[in-house]
Amino acid sequence: MLRMGLQRDIDLALHLPLRYEDETRLVPISTLRDGQTAQVEGEVVDNRVDQRQRRQLLVRLDDGSGEVLLRFLNFYGSQQKAWTKGVRLRVRGEVRHGFFGREMVHPTVKVVQEGTPLAASLTPVYPTTAGLPQSYLRKAVASALQRAPLHEVLPPGMVPRGWPTLREALHALHHPPASMSAEALEAPHHPAWQRLKFEELLAQQTSQLQARGERAHLKAPVLPTRPGGLQERLLAVLPFALTGAQRRVVEEIAQDLNRPMPMHRLLQGDVGSGKTVVAALAAAIAMEAGWQCALMAPTEILAEQHFRKLVGWLEPLGVKVAWLTGSLRSKVKQAQLAAVASGEAHLVVGTHAVIQEQVAFQRLGLALIDEQHRFGVAQRLELRRKLEAQDLEPHLLMMSATPIPRTLAMTYLADLDVSTIDELPPGRTPIVTRVFGDARRPEVIERIRDEVAKGSQVYWVCPLIDETEASDQAADEQAGRASQRRAPLDLSNVTQTHQELSEALAGHGVGLLHGRLPAAEKAEVMAKFSAGELSVLVATTVIEVGVDVPNASLMVIEHAERFGLSQLHQLRGRVGRGSVASVCVLLFSAPLSDQGKQRLKAMAETTDGFEIARRDLDIRGPGEFMGARQSGAALLRFADLMADQDLLDRAREAAETLLRDHPEAARQHIARWLGGKEEFLKA
Template sequence: MPRSPAASPATDAPNGAASGDAKPALKADLRSAPAKALDRMGLDTPLALALHLPLRYEDETRLSAIAALQPGQTAQVEGQIVECRVDFRPRRQLVARLHDDAGDELVLRFVNFYPSHQKTLATGQRVRVRGELRGGFFGREMVHPTFKAVDEHTPLAAALTPVYPAGAQLPQAYLRKAVAAGLSRAPLDELLPASVLPPGLPSLRAALQFLHQPPASASLATLEDHSHPAWQRLKFEELLAQQLSQMQSRRERARLAAPVMQALPGGLHERLLAVLPWGLTDAQQRVSQEIAADLAKPQPMHRLLQGDVGSGKTVVAALAAAVAMDAGWQCALMAPTEILAEQHFVKLVQWLQPLGITVAWLTGSRKGKGRREMLERVASGEAKLIVGTHAVIQDDVQFARLGLAIVDEQHRFGVAQRLALRRKLRTERGPGSPALEPHLLMMSATPIPRTLAMTYFADLEVSTIDALPPGRTPILTKVFGEGRRDEVMARIAEEVARGRQVYWVCPLIEESEAEGDGRGKPLSELANATDTHQELSDALPGVVVGLIHGRLAPTEKAEVMARFASGQTAVLVATTVIEVGVDVPNASLMVIEHAERFGLAQLHQLRGRVGRGEVASICVLLYSSPLSETGKQRLKAMVETGDGFEIARRDLEIRGPGEFMGARQSGDALLRFADLAEDAPLLARARQAAPWLLDHHPAAARAQVARWLGSKADFLKA
């Protein structure tokens, strides 16, 4: 798409004249600071500018009489400056007095000002001023209002004035002109048949024109709560593009070929079931059957296996791997951290090695001869099951016959890594035969609320383990202020004396990590793992206190975890590296310091590290005051429910879908305009319309996805 002339209105002539210049770098340097700021915000095409919607609106379409204004009211007044002076008490400031046509007075006060302010507000000048009225000591006043010089014939604005999201060096006036120019040039032709649209919605161009320049009569309430038909049109367009992208992906996958895998009577699948020390729950049996049915099809499986913390996803994955290996294919299991990958590795070796299965271990820390031997076993096919981190998809890893890939905590991998995994695992066949895609099973211990599954996983089949294995004890959650730290220390001593083990989780490693945390609190005020480790060691003489954090080498992390798992270490001070996968049944107390700083899903994951045995377990959430409203909501949810699905629903309400889905990995929010909590009817209509549009208007469907998603379509499929 061509770059909008509006992207650099101040430099159109030089750029145009320099089209044949041999020094493009110099040409780029000539652009104004606002033009460069537009580029940094991604506002570099007419369409991007047209879709850059206002945060709010200012009403400059009417004037108010000064006498009619109330304190706290934002209004626009007009009058003549009768005095303008610089005062120096209590600090240097510009003070102007304005009289409206009725003779009533308003004081204009500026603590920060420039010579141009004094020039525009000179005595005798007529000005139009907009701001919030305050009841000052000397009467009515506005502090730092907006203002401009006018005369008696200067017309009022015909539309509400938009206020846009803007970065530094990007004045609102410049941005308004750029957006208006982009809107006039953007390709906003109607792509959709009228029958697809919800009734009563304007055209896309009319909707955007309204949102950028709403008339004075427009309802600010419907603009601000996004319920206006113009907003509804944008939301529906976006949701439809998202559904089209997912359904395209599902249909494309249905045309691909994959190895057919079936469990053999008396084979590895049955033998693994026989040696497990417990029986499967009904939920585990159900999802295992769903996965087995997918593996038996000649199209690649694309299934998400979700379940709460401790619901038994690993054994379901092992049974799926057994089906693949029974059929003569290899299976790869990839996890985001070495700790989690090693937990899987230990369990799978324990279950499968006695059955004659060679399990390979591949991580970034494995070097030299050991790594070369593992790579040879993978390439030869001797290693039937390969477990590791992202090292599994590195260039030097070659599989003999890879038929199933299992990705644990898939949302924690970057987009590029997940796409690379899918490309890496394709098996080429001879001429005339399509390439074989591996079956793909993704696992998540963060349950996905139904609205998210319908939206972001529309191209996935979803299996849910909705029950915990018997014997898991409920975890009691308590919230304590930082002032009760000594009580928590005493409880730790009691638990250790009973032979139990304890986690203490901190958000930071050391005080010097940074100057501040970006939330208004310097890091020196926050607990850190190294200091807490020393504090607990001093408070618990004779007790072995361990320390684990992300800066330790992988071998050191493994040693620390092994000592804790074996019971040699009684108390483990940790950062969130122990968030998932760590399984120590003897651990009965989890303390999370500065719990208000963790996300709700993360708190639930950390809490799930205890309560894994038959011992009654407690999770203590220590917080520092003052608590934000979001912090209060999170801690309240943790106390009120231990259900991961309810936690996920509340987390979605608090954070929104973009953060919940880890959209920051892609650098973009997944939905800019639609809100899953409020727009369920629009989502349902989009889901209904998408397959019809793909069948009857495929060109329009492709154009819709390209307009709204662009490269983000790959993220949704990853």
């Protein structure tokens, strides 16, 4: 239960059923219909093990009105002995009409006496995990409901009239009366659900407002923008002019840095909108004031892209940039650590190695986190704890190329200030997206041959590395550990595709890049592709962010139906970075799921990151969209931000009143619902 986050009585009380089974009535066997799920009771008239095809236990049950065959493909010898002829069984399962008449395959079975009372309420079916049976979970929840502190915390008048108390709502959902239909209970506007959704949203909004209020009392270094300082000198040497949107967000960040409280800002902008240069200009303000900066990126490829750009811009201006990743050799790493600790390194760029215990900053004033949603909550909290070791709290700027819809920003990011770069730099060419079935693969390869003959470069992205990985994934799915059911895995893999394209494009360099390559080899392949020595780069999603090769004008994404919408958009953003018209080809394998069709349709219809984000929210829902900020345990389990907008508005207003006028009630309410998870919202 600990793996599911069920540690306290209140956690169990709030662990609500997925659905309900009606064990309050019996159905005559003679009335059973094909596809119906029903409960019947009768006497065993036959019990035998059938050895044909595969070994199985067959039990025939008669209730006087008719017979039903119970079929068990997996069974224990003790079950065969317990369900012998003459024993009375109560069973529940789905009916189907087989060769031998009505049958149920693997129904739930109870040995009963005649007259054994039926259940008085609908039977809840809870979300569970391997090794945690429903019977145990039901007992644990029922016991916790008796002990959990479910008294009313919220002040009178805050909860709308007509809604049940929290205790009444939970009892109604855990133990609904037999008279209540499962359909009515599962309806989103049931008063019990309304009460729980409101309380949950109120806890989340109150926690966010509280985090913002707490931050206002923290002290941070004041970092003013100095005339003629490093920021102005950097602007003067940049080989391009800033867009209006970039100038606007640079000013917003500069105003934050000039205040004595820590900046906590999210910089969001579409793929290629120029977030790196904004980060560099923010860092220039901090370094001019005598403070160090750290930039952390989720992958070594992305971190290295940042490092190369920042070195090119800043080192000619006298700024020393340190480089920290897990793959550095010991001697080099020690030299970099010493430069950071002494303050010789003004800016540190790297992966999660930046937050490791041995990294000590002399005077850290600004932390920059790129693709912040790609870091786990624990990693982001570790960075905050490292920052808090100083007397002053450093400023924090998080960056994301996945634009966040306004509703989500107001809900999940209420403790953040959000800056948006909503304008692409001039000269960026629009990307045309084409969707083809896998049968047209030879045509696509022919198009690649034409492109490389003209001197253009091409990406080909595959979802898997080799057959072993496919087998591992298939095994995970069979064990029920995959996040969702998928079709049998017959995906072409990156090594086979590399071989195929190398043969088809003889005379042109075809590179291979995936996550299992040694860091030095990855760097060498990327350097060759960037220099134009390779015409085609066959890669996994390690190229999703940070790779910038202006001469690449064609991208092929194989098995595009396997990728999420935001990931497809990120990958597509690797082309269209030069003056040549660019094309992204999405190859898919039929049949497509409804979600797969929606994703590919969205990609073909728009290149606008904010529209892509809106559609992604519609398709996936807010829980998956926010990803790591929820640490795998959704902070909103019941509320739906799209369907419950009115409840969200009401909760936002109530949160301000609760914090201002009833601080103790606010504390109790947050503790009840979040139980320490409020830290995840601050990360």
